Amino acid sequence: MTTTPPGTDTSGHTVAPEPALEVTGLDVHYGRGRRRHHALRGVSLSVAPGETVGVIGETGSGKSTLARAALGLVRASAGSVTVGGEDVTAYGNRRWRALRRRGVVQYVFQDPLRSLDPDLTIEDSLIEPLLIQGTGRKEAAPLARSFLDRVRLSEDLLGRLPGELSGGQRQRVAVARALITEPRLVILDEPVSALDSANRVQVLEILKELGAAGVALVLISHDLGSVAGTADRIAVLHRGELVETGAARDVINEPRHAYTRLLVGSAPTLRTAPASRAEREALRALLDA
Amino acid sequence: MTLLSQHTAPEQTRTVATAGPSAPPVLAVRDVRISDRVTEREIVRGVSFELTPGKAVGIVGESGSGKTLTCRAALGILPPHFEVTGGSVEIDGTDIATLTPPQWAALRGSTISAVFQDPASYLNPSIRVGAQIAEVVRVKKGLKRREARHRAVELLRAVRLSDPELVYGQYTYELSGGMLQRVLIAAAIAADPRALIADEATTALDVTVQAEILDLLAELRERSGLALVVVSHDLAVVAHLCDEVLVMRQGEVVEHGPTRAVLYDPQHEYTRLLIAEHDQYGLEKFLTPKEAS
Numbered sequence: 001m002t003t004t005p006p007g008t009d010t011s012g013h014t015v016a017p018e019p020a021l022e023v024t025g026l027d028v029h030y031g032r033g034r035r036r037h038h039a040l041r042g043v044s045l046s047v048a049p050g051e052t053v054g055v056i057g058e059t060g061s062g063k064s065t066l067a068r069a070a071l072g073l074v075r076a077s078a079g080s081v082t083v084g085g086e087d088v089t090a091y092g093n094r095r096w097r098a099l100r101r102r103g104v105v106q107y108v109f110q111d112p113l114r115s116l117d118p119d120l121t122i123e124d125s126l127i128e129p130l131l132i133q134g135t136g137r138k139e140a141a142p143l144a145r146s147f148l149d150r151v152r153l154s155e156d157l158l159g160r161l162p163g164e165l166s167g168g169q170r171q172r173v174a175v176a177r178a179l180i181t182e183p184r185l186v187i188l189d190e191p192v193s194a195l196d197s198a199n200r201v202q203v204l205e206i207l208k209e210l211g212a213a214g215v216a217l218v219l220i221s222h223d224l225g226s227v228a229g230t231a232d233r234i235a236v237l238h239r240g241e242l243v244e245t246g247a248a249r250d251v252i253n254e255p256r257h258a259y260t261r262l263l264v265g266s267a268p269t270l271r272t273a274p275a276s277r278a279e280r281e282a283l284r285a286l287l288d289a
Numbered sequence: 290m291t292l293l294s295q296h297t298a299p300e301q302t303r304t305v306a307t308a309g310p311s312a313p314p315v316l317a318v319r320d321v322r323i324s325d326r327v328t329e330r331e332i333v334r335g336v337s338f339e340l341t342p343g344k345a346v347g348i349v350g351e352s353g354s355g356k357t358l359t360c361r362a363a364l365g366i367l368p369p370h371f372e373v374t375g376g377s378v379e380i381d382g383t384d385i386a387t388l389t390p391p392q393w394a395a396l397r398g399s400t401i402s403a404v405f406q407d408p409a410s411y412l413n414p415s416i417r418v419g420a421q422i423a424e425v426v427r428v429k430k431g432l433k434r435r436e437a438r439h440r441a442v443e444l445l446r447a448v449r450l451s452d453p454e455l456v457y458g459q460y461t462y463e464l465s466g467g468m469l470q471r472v473l474i475a476a477a478i479a480a481d482p483r484a485l486i487a488d489e490a491t492t493a494l495d496v497t498v499q500a501e502i503l504d505l506l507a508e509l510r511e512r513s514g515l516a517l518v519v520v521s522h523d524l525a526v527v528a529h530l531c532d533e534v535l536v537m538r539q540g541e542v543v544e545h546g547p548t549r550a551v552l553y554d555p556q557h558e559y560t561r562l563l564i565a566e567h568d569q570y571g572l573e574k575f576l577t578p579k580e581a582s
Contacts, residue, residue: 014405201566202567225571252575268528270552
């Protein structure tokens with residue numbers, strides 16, 4: 001992995017490690033007038049280089065909105081977003097597109113069929129971001145091989161189309177494609193939710209290696225186990241608000257907020273049953289109070 | 290619990306909930322082998338288990354290990370060019386190889402039912418979802434239209450959809466994946482089946498909703514003796530629900546036994562690998578031993 005090490009800026013000077021992503025007081029609304037819906041309220045989150053932050057919460061909690069805001073895909077009505085020290089809050093579509101094209105920030109979504117062009121071979125899909133950056137085909141081709149190898153896929157797949165791959169293989173291609181521009185920040189929205197357990201573990205292992213190599217990751221998932229197994233810190237979203245942020249171990253072991261206790265308590269483990277319905281109702285009542 | 294309502298006629302009330310292990314199995318899978326006719330490969334190589342009323346059997350293993358094919362064979366719905374080439378499946382004492390299509394129609398839904406992943410492909414996009422559940426109740430339970438509608442709303446409430454009346458009148462495109470999955474679960478239990486095959490039925494659900502569905506299934510087992518086949522990649526779900534576990538790999542059952550024995554004292558190295566992966570990429574990673582029950 002040749003990612004620029006944390007704490008080094010593009011000109012090679014050593015600087016104080018700038019957060020890879022810093023979201024401050026972020027508000028996002030959807031709709032207008034009476035249909036106006038507050039999707040995120042005053043969310044602040046900082047992700048250091050090489051750090052993996054897991055974002056958990058239920059459907060409608062604002063997890064995906066946070067991912068989309070950090071990628072400039074939805075506009076914030078208040079607050080700021082900083083990527084690698086660059087304040088991108090006021091960026092228009094064109095500047096955001098340029099930022100994504102430079103590969104500063106990359107993303108992986110749940111359904112790889114949507115992030116891979118069905119008519120492009122795996123090789124063309126992989127090198128496309130490099131070609132956009134101006135890398136020549138000749139230099140890009142070996143990179144496609146090496147990144148495919150990094151996600152533990154055979155180079156025999158290079159000539160295939162996405163439709164000819166299994167779901168797990170496709171998602172690993174999507175991860176390789178996100179990595180090929182050597183981004184410092186990758187945002188992953190439910191990257192393993194559609195995968196079976198063997199593929200899920202493989203993708204999570206790749207994410208761990210990335211974290212170790214200095215890439216900052218934001219891992220959004222409804223699967224607490226995947227987040228617990230991968231993240232350094234966990235942020236909990238409830239109805240658009242960040243209700244708890246802490247070291248993964250603390251959030252899972254000693255959740256403080258009632259909503260975190262509800263989430264963690266609802267999951268069975270190999271040795272513990274989920275909290276009883278009465279306990280869960282009590283926590284819900286606390287949340288509604 | 291709203292599910293077991295006054296609509297369940299007295300003669301349909303079952304006493305099997307208290308049946309002991311000697312009760313005849315509602316589903317018996319005996320050394321089932323499944324082959325792909327095109328490649329002539331044997332995909333499933335001998336799976337056996339018995340499901341007596343109120344019992345829950347879990348099947349775990351990697352994708353392609355034959356879990357879903359085994360379930361589909363038990364329901365008589367193998368995909369094209371797959372066939373059962375050995376062993377037998379009995380539902381309520383009848384070998385399914387002898388069943389005629391009308392006999393199958395009578396069994397499905399009311400004796401044996403199933404929920405698979407990808408709920409959208411099992412629901413009709415041009416019919417309101419509630420009407421699809423009401424239809425099951427009308428055809429299988431002989432309820433009148435109005436009663437069937439009432440019962441369908443009850444079922445939607447039982448799977449914890451927050452506004453069941455609203456959901457009743459909606460179409461598949463208006464609902465999220467998690468909501469559709471719950472609609473499908475409601476439809477699968479609508480005719481009070483004696484056995485339910487749940488193939489990754491709660492995987493796509495939020496953890497809080499999954500907890501509600503797990504409670505619902507436990508209640509149905511206890512009250513009406515529902516028997517379960519649970520296919521899940523989440524060992525914790527299987528540990529929580531099942532009495533017995535089968536571990537499958539490449540079409541073979543590598544380990545089969547009581548849940549505690551298999552998950553707490555695995556004998557096969559593949560089972561050990563699955564548990565190690567679960568410990569590393571599950572909540573178990575952080576839970577301290579004091580929390581073990």
